[in-house]
Amino acid sequence: MATTMITTLDRSSRAAARGLSDISIRNLFIIPTILFLIVFNIFPLIYSLGYSFTDFRASTSAAANFVGLQNYRDLLSDPYVWSNFAITAKYVIISVAGQLLVGFGVAMLLNRDIPLKGLLTTLLLLPMMLSMAVVGLFWKLLYDPSFGIINYALGLGTFEWLSNPKMALYAVALTDIWMWSPFVMLLSLAGLSAVPKHLYEAAAIDRAGPFYTFFRITLPLVAPILMIAVIFRTMEAFKTFDLAYILTSQPTAELISIRLYKMAFQEWQTGRSCALAYIVLIMVLAITNIYVKYLNKVKER
Amino acid sequence: MAAVRTSSEITFNRVAIVAVLLVTIIFLAPIYWIASTAFKPRNLATTIPPTVVFQPEISPFVKLFTxxxxxxxxxxxxxxxxxxxxxxxxxxxxxxxxxxxxxxxxWSGYPSRFMNSLIVAITSTVLAVGMGTFTAYGFSRFKVKGEADLLFFILSTRMLPPVVVAIPMFLMYRAVGLNDSHVGLIILYTAFNLSFSVWLMKGFMDEIPKEYEEAALVDGYTRMEAFFKIVLPEAATGIAATAVFCFITAWNEYAFALIMTSRRAQTAPPFIPSQVGAGLPDWTVIAAGTFLFLLPVAIFTFLLRNHLLRGMSFGAIRK
Known part of the structure; x- marks a missing residue:
């Protein structure tokens, strides 16, 4: 990581005697933020780590009993929880693959001289800026079997989307693809515009075909930025809660965050939900770690 | 591309332009449908075939507020x-x-939820961007021990799934009486956006040449004066862009609001879906509420268009 360090002042100089020293300014600027994040992000996690070893239920006033690793053992041997993880994995793969295809495809189409390109790009980016919960709710009307415009446009009659156990997860993923393909498109466009034009010119002189040009020039050069998009979207899709929770109550579309929410705030199994939260947390941190390592690698170039 | 274009290339270009227009129409269709349903009389909202041409009405908005x-x-x-x-x-x-x-x-519940959304989003944005700007400057200009680890720590707090953080926060808030309060939600959103604003602002700070401040220091400014009089004005665009991103995130947030608020401090995202109860919902009213709620974000997206890339990638990718 490139550190831009300002020339430090000689302690005995007149400049250093004026005002606060650099060290105290640095501490004054950085420490409050770190403290704030520790108090409101890390401390609660320590608090819930404690609860994850108990049978605490927030809905009763009964004292929490220490149960050791029982919650973790129960969760890891619970087939329902595993099926929630499997559903989540399936969801992540479908929606990230869909976003990659649509996003990169549209970026390839957009990567040329098009009248009103700036306006079109901004319009295409609109879905990802909107609230998942509120727009997701409206997709319920679009998916409605009897008067939804999706069935009408595709001529599907009264095809069930959200109340169909087989289709619910795909319908949620489809909405997610609509919302987040623009993100992949945005990153792809940045990657595509950074490919040096002379490479294409050289390929044209060598009479390279479009496929050769795409697989040997475009794709390798855009790959790092696509990778960022994929890891980032994987992380977000893994955490998906809003969209799936609002769109459907099908058990076949019960993602791990929804299971966690129900366990904590509907069944009030507070202790056990804290344990599940920790299992999820470790997974997210692992993906985040990969993401940040990758970001730093790309940044260095 | 090669300077000389073959006729097949020109044809392909035309096909691509048509395809782009088609994709744009498909992507905007759901948003258009929200906007148009918000102005429909109720009996035209759920017709087969869908009603596209109609006499626009203001009644969904009247119903939304009463x-x-x-x-x-x-x-x-x-x-x-x-x-x-x-x-x-x-x-x-x-x-x-x-x-x-x-x-x-x-009045219906909507206006107060909309106000709550404004209060919480604006306050948390001001706090997150304020603290984030100072911290980003600290990381950008001074040597910090374990800088990479600290920055990872800061980012990782943002990556936590909201429900994971919400469980202990709910218990703690209940203990101190912060449940269903503006302050409680503001703290959560500030913490959530603070990490983002540090990362984004650090990118903007790194771009301001440090020679500016060095020249000011030589001219007799203290470091603080140099920060406030030289660096902050230079960073104004970055601060504005970061603020808009933080506002949008807080404005759109659903999971924390669903868990932490129920009535008094409830924001619009959990309120709007709760209006779809049993029976046939009045989609025109929901569309009107959605339309008003999405409008500020749509406007901000246009203002932000040149910063979307770096904002969405935590400042990692710059144009």
């Missing part, structure tokens, strides 16, 4: 004539506005 009940019998001509225009449009839809004993119009 409490209503079904009319058992049509209003008497005198009652109808005496009613203001906004009450008449509700009468036309077979409903009447509920009034209290003094004849005061009863």
């Amino acid at each position: 409490k209503r009940s079904q009319l058992r019998s049509p209003p008497s001509p005198e009652e109808y004539a005496a009613a203001p225009w906004w009450e008449r449009v509700v009468f036309n839809g077979g409903e009447k506005i509920v009034r209290d004993g003094k004849g005061q119009v009863q």
